[in-house]
Amino acid sequence: MSSISITRSLRLRSLILFFASISLQFISGISGDPSSSKNGTKANAHTSGSNTGRKIVIILLVFVAVGLFSFFLFKFWQKKKREEQYARLLKLFEEDDELEVELGLRD
Numbered sequence: 001m002s003s004i005s006i007t008r009s010l011r012l013r014s015l016i017l018f019f020a021s022i023s024l025q026f027i028s029g030i031s032g033d034p035s036s037s038k039n040g041t042k043a044n045a046h047t048s049g050s051n052t053g054r055k056i057v058i059i060l061l062v063f064v065a066v067g068l069f070s071f072f073l074f075k076f077w078q079k080k081k082r083e084e085q086y087a088r089l090l091k092l093f094e095e096d097d098e099l100e101v102e103l104g105l106r107d
Contacts (some may be wrong), residue, residue, distance in 0.1 A: 016067050
């Protein structure tokens with residue numbers, strides 16, 4: 001792996017971590033439901049807690065899915081770019097009979 005791709009990989013990971021931490025901040029703000037704190041019953045608190053936990057799990061799964069999808073898209077892009085560069089290299093070194101005849105290198 002080249003240093004450029006390592007740097008891009010680290011940037012991508014830090015970006016995903018950044019968005020995950022921000023989403024967790026939003027979830028903690030959403031979970032402060034004032035109606036359940038007014039009643040003070042244990043049943044409401046338990047239901048609210050499992051609801052929040054479910055939301056956190058779903059959001060984390062979405063982040064993992066988006067991260068994996070972007071990783072595979074990046075690898076696909078790298079492969080496609082590598083194939084294009086290889087095709088350009090082959091085209092560069094393939095023998096061009098017309099050019100040699102025009103330059104007088106071959107009859």
